[in-house]
Amino acid sequence: MNLEERIMEIVSENTEKEQTLDLTNSLSELGVDSLDILMVINAIEDEFNITIDDGDFKDIKTIGDILNILRKKYF
């Protein structure tokens, strides 16, 4: 499983969204709130054994934004 698929799976598991997700999905339209995003960050930290600065994710709008920040700063 590549990074994109793993992130998608983490988002799906931690936000309890049953529909098929893609990178362009708007988080607010999916009903993902700020605590959901923190759950996702928490799970990413566990999965990749990294420490994330929550502030990096404060302006994210889509699942793709999560991936971009991770690639730019953490991988």
Next chain:
Amino acid sequence: MEFYQRLQLDKSIIQDFNPYYCQIESGLDDPIIINGKRFINLASNNYLGLANDSRVKEAIIKSVEKYGASLCGTPIATGYIDLFKRVEEKITQFIGLEDAIILPSGYQANNGLFNAIVGKEDMMIIDHFAHSSLLQGIKIVGCKIRPFLHNNLEHLKNILEKSAGFRQIFVVTESVFSTEGSIAPFKEIVDLCEQYGALPVIDDSHGIGVIGKNGRGILEEKNINNYQGLYTASLGKALANAGGVIAGKKIIIDYLRYSCSHLIYSTAIVPGILAGIEKVLDIINSDFQIISHQMWRYYKAIREVLINAGFNLVSSNAPINSIIAGSSKDTILLSKKFYEHNILTTPFIAPSVPQNAGKVRLIAGANLKEETINVVLKVIKEIA
């Protein structure tokens, strides 16, 4: 102007029927008056039905005659009257902790607490369904925040196990989750905190005056003795007044008296409210068994009829009936159906609840008359 356009509210969902900012033209009587019409109130947090109790009103009037409308000062300045101190002592004793302070609202209590005691080096682990006031208070601090799945001890334990290197870890939750009526497994949470050196923080806003053998809230309900954590609660729900309390060990409450800016820089809660709280505490201490019996009886009667009528309810351990209504549109529609039968309810839509997890909440106060409850039961059958 772009600034105003950006802030323009989307009112499409409440265009047909707006259940918010409903103008009530009476006190919380049975019935209440809206637009000159008689309504049954299932929307207030007036669990024990004491908001319009004659004994409470009398105590408030007496205090206004003695102290006037306001002391026009913050508690640290001229706002701290003998009645203020007495109510602090009474509420401390009622909850069963060492000391307490009273702020102008429950929201300020939650916000003010975290602002005063938490720093960036700390970590907050918070229940996913916790109230906005708790989360907002924590967010301002800018510390690491980790939500745990609602009431899920396994997940909480998992996070605690992995959390190291922080100055202090706090575990924050509510006693009764008000949109659904679930109760936190707080004894187990306190035990986990002890095991991992974390400090528990409980918001007992919907528990105080409601749960526990004598209505003393979550610590009594769960038989938690010698509680080492922090406690907050709104005094505007079962306690039928206004304000918020922060309680805990004397050392921390003393610290907050001089460092909690939400207390120090807010005009002190007014004498009338203090007297109201004092009287409600007296009434709970003497009459809780009778009043709460009525509250639970009404809750059970409504729940049974809702279930039989086919409504999908959230599983609840508190006297809160919460109907799962789905989308925001469906939630507002269901609330409207009740409204058309002169029953006021509380619809919760996103962002108060997750998207498409709208709920319509019914709380029947103990002050409602038997015949009023019978009307409610009849209406539920009709609109099902």
